[in-house]
Amino acid sequence: MEPTIHRFILRYSLKEQIVIMLVTAVSLPFYYFILDLPKTIVNRAIQGKNFPQDFYFWSLDQIPYLITLCFVFLALVFINARFKFYINIMKGRLGERMLRRLRYELYSRILRFPLPHFRKVSQGEIIPMITSEVEALGGFIGDALVLPLHQGGLLLTALFFMFVQDPLLGTFAIALYPLQAYVIPKMQRKVNLLGKERVKVIRKVADRISDTVSGIAEVHVHGTSTYERADFAERMGAIYRIRFDIFQRKFLVKQLNSNIAQLTPFFFYLFGGYLVIAGDLSIGALVAVLAAYKDLAPPWKELLTFYQSQADAVIKYEQVIEQFQPEGMAPAELQEPAPETMPAPSADDRLGIANLAVSDDGGGKLVDGVSFDMGLNEHIAIVGPAGSGKEHLANAIARLVAPSGGRIQLGTDDLLTQPEWRSAQRIAYVGQSSYLFTGTVRENLIYVLKQRPRKAANLDxxxxxxxxxxxxxxxxxxxxxxxxxxxxxxxxxxxxxxxxxxxxxxxxxxxxxxxxxxxxxxxxRGTIDPKARPALAARILEARVALRERLKGGEMAALVEPFDEARYNTNATVAENVLFGTQVGPAFDVEKLAENAYVLSVLEKVGLTADLIAMGRKVAETMVELFAGLPPTHEFFAEYSFISSEDLPEFQALLGRTAKIAQAEIRPEDRSRLLSLPFKLIPARHRLGLIDEPMQRRLLEARAAFAANLPANLAKSVEFFRSDSYNAAGTLQDNILFGKVAYGQAQAGARIGKLITEVLATLDLRDAIIEVGIDFSVGVGGSRMSAAQRQKLALARALLRRPQLLICNESTALLDTQAQGKVMDNILRELKGRGVLWVLHRAAFARAFDRIVIMRDGKIVSQGKFADLEGPGAPLHEMLAAE
Amino acid sequence: MSLQEEVELLRNIPLFAKVEPAKLKLLAFTSQRLTFEPGQALFKQGDMADAAYIIIGGEAEVLVNTPKGEMAVAVVGRNAIVGEIAILCDVPRTATVRAKSKLETLMIAKDLFYRLINEFPSMAVEIMRELARRLEKTTAQLREAMTQIANR
Incomplete structure (x- = not known):
């Protein structure tokens, strides 16, 4: 990368900069005319005599002459504004392009960092460098050459104009510039140093925050939040000190500048006034000089600001790029894009490793002169105790660490100098704990197939x-x-x-x-859009019918209470019974149902409001009676209570103040609070005896009224339960079950789950369900999956591209023993006839491999077939015994 | 069955006889009524324990694993409490309990069970008495078995 920002600017934007400079240069004469014209207007049009005067080809009287000059002035103002606009746009665009280039280059470099470097730098430091720190550079780059030229040009134009009017006044105008030019850079240097320090401290803060986020669990379990806060406060203090220092100096510079700027008019009035009185200067010239001086201040100010931001930008650029050139960065050629047609890899190649050595940071030998050779149809296990260097050997072959010596050949190619796409085409690697990208299972699987675009997007x-x-x-x-x-x-x-x-x-x-x-x-547990996948939705409805048939009359019938439009579902909440559908969005959220105007109007219509409020009172009474004695932190609140521990005293008070008054007199907010409680009641679960059969019938009336009058703007907020149509808001399981698992039946959920699986298997729907499942979102970094699931998914994606050689680095160590054996057997069977190099954490698993390589202290100590190595006295024997 | 009926039912179980009604109501509200079909297991020997069961109706048999397969050691019925040993001493289930007929139970979570024992010494005494009775019975069986072995 270019070592300084100016070299970066010159290398990538010289042409554009020149264009902008030319346009700027063209604009300057117009600027001069704008300065000059007021003088002509005052001296020759307003105070002039000898009319008509000649104006180019015309001869004009005083008034037309004034009007003409004023319009010329107006035109010049517009032309000038247009130039300004155009130049700003060009500068902005150039700045953005250069910023984009810089960010892209920095990101590209991260992709080429040697892996061990990531142990030294943290995300918290790198991210702000690319995102926020370089942001200001964009604005500077656009201005880098143009601004000094433009503003300097303006300044010089104005000065030149002043000198033309009167050399003495011109001298006054710039008399104090040398002083400014001397003092200000001196003060600025100190500000710049502070700026440099500030960037460093802020980076550390970013690093600290990301550290806290990563270790948040540790903070909680060790109760160290106070310590973390104090540490953060300390860093904030450091930033505060630096920023305060910067402010003080910055404003001192500003104050000095403005003081000096105000001294100059003092000279103008004094000496200019004297010259006019003495008759040595026309009043028009003085007015024009004063106007010009007013115009002098902004470019001068701009120049000073530019000087400050240039100093800033130079530091920022250097500070950022020094972080992006670590030692041992991969050459860019290794990451060249894959060719459109991939060369077919030869299947007869062998992997040859000669004298391979890997060292740690301190130069200690992790792998020490390892040589071996394998065919791309062999299954080889590498075993050895901790510290044997087996995992480093695998990492070196997968090119994750650069060997300190030796060669790795794949066929006739030197593996280490091949572009990455080429080795990725032939070799797959799965480590101990693999990373999943944020996205779905499917996206994580097909990630490995994306080396370059294969087919242009289909666009009109x-x-x-x-x-x-x-x-x-x-x-x-x-x-x-x-x-x-x-x-x-x-x-x-x-x-x-x-x-x-x-x-x-x-x-x-x-x-x-x-x-x-x-x-x-x-x-x-996933959902589908039945409009996008009507065939699957139809098959799910088939499964719904099939499940119903299986349940009918059988001993499992009691396990599910199906949804039925004409019947109250005692295993569902009152809210679900009234809505008789799944809520979509927040409109019918059960917590807010009692405040929903439409729901209230439905209750009013069927005359249920008063009864539900009374029911709410009974629920509140029961809750207060049951839970008042419990400590507020008791888990029962979360699990069983309708009222949270914080709200309980409030409800106690509410019951007190509503005990002796008629329902109509209850305050509206109390009514709403009481009304919110019954909606969560599930008769079969809560057994409070509040929803008897007459009440159920009335709630069914409410259900009918709710559906019948649902206004159009709420139609999308609920997806009704209909036995003959797919419920887009529910999961596949909800749709198959189409009812509620009954409370009070032992293991009902598990038994129903098994039955659903059977039904889906008979309908041959299992694969279709899995296909919905592969659109499951794995969460940030795969956090919604268990460690074992993530590992399995990583293995699956490695297999997906049919590697000639699969390198597994203790890839199944996170799985339980039984699963490990099964997964390993499956993989070896899948890759029959292809190469497998598996670093095992347990020697016992080596039995399934063609050849075993035993390592110790970075060296191969023995290799051969399992049967030959396991006997008493043989190298494997001891390791097997130790397990 | 409503909560109120359940409280009445609990009151008639000796174990809870002296527990105040409000607490019984909390017990009934936070405990799950579970119905088991004949042959269905409440829990299996070796499982981790999280709850005890009070039998409200029906019969269940207590089985232990032996080298020769499962062996029934007891049959329990209405008002009996099963599964409390595992939650009292934090060990895996010591036996399998299986419904013999259609079985109605009240499943009491471990935490609640502890709370009740802490708050109501009478309940602790009742459980002690029950455990002592069982121990006495087990000792008698052991004595009998030892005698049989000695006589062989």
Whole structure:
């Protein structure tokens, strides 16, 4: 990267800068005329004699002459404004492009950082550098050459004009500039140093915040929030001190400047006035000089500000880029884009490792002169005790660490100098704990197939043109012009022809790593848009009917209470019974139902309001009676109470003040509070005996009234339960069940779950459900999945692209023993005839491999077949015994 | 069955005889009424324990695993409490309990159970008495078994 911001500017924007400078230069004469014209107007039009005067080709009387000159002035003002606008736009655009280029370059460099470097720098430091710190540079870059030229030009023009009017006044105007030019940079230097320090402290603060976020659990369990706060306060104090220092100095500079600026008019009035009185200067000239002087201040001010921001930008640029050139950065060629047609890899190649050495930061040998050779059809296990260097060997072959010596050959190619796409095409790697990107299971799987765009996005005329323009602009800023909206998936790498086949392959890979059941569960809990997938929605309705048939009359019938428009569902809340649907959005949120105007009008219409308020009173009484004696933190509040511990005293008071008055006299907010309680009642669960059969019938009336009069603006806020249509707001499971699991039946949920699985299996719907499940969002960094699930998904995606060699670095260590054996067997079977190099954390698993390599202290101590190595006295024997 | 009826029912169980009605109501409200089909297990030997069960209606048999398979050691009925040992001493379930007929139970969560014992010494005494009775019975069975072995 260019070492200074000015070199960066010259290298990438010289042409644009010159254009802007030329335009600026062209604009200056117009500026001069604007300064000059007032004098002509005063001296020759207003105070002039000898009319008519000649004005170019015309001869004009006084008034027309004045009017003409004024209009010329107006025209010049417009022309000047237009120039300003145009120059600003050009500068802004240039600044943005350069900023974009800089950010892109910095990000590209992160992708090329050697991996060990990430142990030394934190996200908290890197992120603000690319996002906020460089932001100010954009504005500076646009101005870098133009502003001094433009404002300097303006300044000189004004000065030149003044000198032309009167050399003495001109001298006065600039008399104090040398002083300013001497003192201010001196003061500025100190401000700049402080600025540098401030950037560093802020980076540390960002780092600290990200550290806190990552370690938030530790803060909670160790009760160290006070310590963290104090630490943060200390850092804030440091920033405060620096900023305060900066302010003081900055404003001192400002004050000095304005003091000096105000001294100059003093000279003008004194000496200019004297010259006019003495008759040596026309009054028009003095007016014009004063006007020019007024115009002198802004460019001068701009120049000073520019000087400050330039100093700032120079520091920022240097401070940022020094963080982005770590030692050992991968050459850019290694990350060249993959070619459009990938060369077919030879299957006969062998992986040859000769004298490989890997060192740690201190130069200690982690892998020490390892040589071995394997065919890309062999399954090899590497075992060894902790510290044997086995995992470093795997990392080196996967190119995650640079070896300190030796060679790795794949066929005739030197693996270490190949571009990354090439080795990724042939080798897959799964470490101990893999990272999942924020997105769905599917996105994480097909991530491995995206080396370059394979098929242009399907766009129509206008959009295509826009897109093209978009990419042209990217090239202008030195950014990648690969279209992210294109289809990047390399179907052939996965051995499939299209998206449908890819989905099938994804499902199969999930089965290989034993993740299919989990994803099936995600699917059951997932939702689909029945309009987008009508066929699946129809099949789910089939499953609903089939489940109903299975339940009918059988011993499991009591486990589910189905939704029935004509019947009250005692296992659902009152709210669900009245809505008889799933709420969509916040309009019918159960917490706010008692405040919903439409719901209130429905209750009023069927005459239920008074009864529900009375019911609310009974619920409140019961809750107060049951929970008043419990400590406020008791878990029962969260689990069982309708009223939170904080609200309980409030309800106690409410019951007191409403005890002896008629319902009509209860205050509206109290009514609303009481009314909110019955909505959460589930008769089968709460058994308060408040919803008897007559009440159920009346609530059914409310249900009918609610559906019948639902206003159009609320129609989208509820998705009704209808036995013959798919409920888009509910999960697949909700849709299949179409009812409530009954309370009070032992293991009802599990038994029903099993039955649903059976029903789906008979209807051959399991894969369809899994396909819904692979659109499950894995959360930030895969946080919605367990560690074992994340690992399995990482293995599945490694398998998806059919690697010639799969390197597993204790990849299944997070799984339980039984699952490990199963997943490993499945993978080895899947990769029969392809290469597998598996670093095992337990020697016992090595039995399934063709050849075992035993490492100790960074060296290979023995290798051979499992049977030959496990006997008494043989190297594996001891390790197996230790497990 | 409503909460009020359930409270009445609990009051008639000796274990809860001296517990004040308000607490019984809380017990009834926070405990789950669970129905088991014949043959269904309330819990299995070795499971982790989180609740005790009071039998409200029906019969259940208590089984222990032996090398020869499950062996019934007792049959319990109305008003009996099962599963309290595991939550009292924090050990996995010591036996399997299976519904013999259609079984109505009240499942009491571990925390609530502890709370009640803490607050109502009479309940603790009642449980002690029950445990002592069982121990006495077990000792008698052991004595019998030892005698049989000695005579063999």
């Amino acid at each position: 005329g206008a959009t295509a043109a826009q897109r093209k323009q978009w990419l042209v602009e990217a090239t202008r800023a030195g950014n990648s012009d690969f279209d992210i909206t294109a289809d990047w998936i390399d179907y052939s790498a996965a051995g499939v022809a299209d998206a449908a086949e890819l989905a099938t392959r994804c499902i199969r890979m999930l089965a290989v790593v034993d993740l299919d059941d989990d994803v099936y569960q995600f699917g059951l």
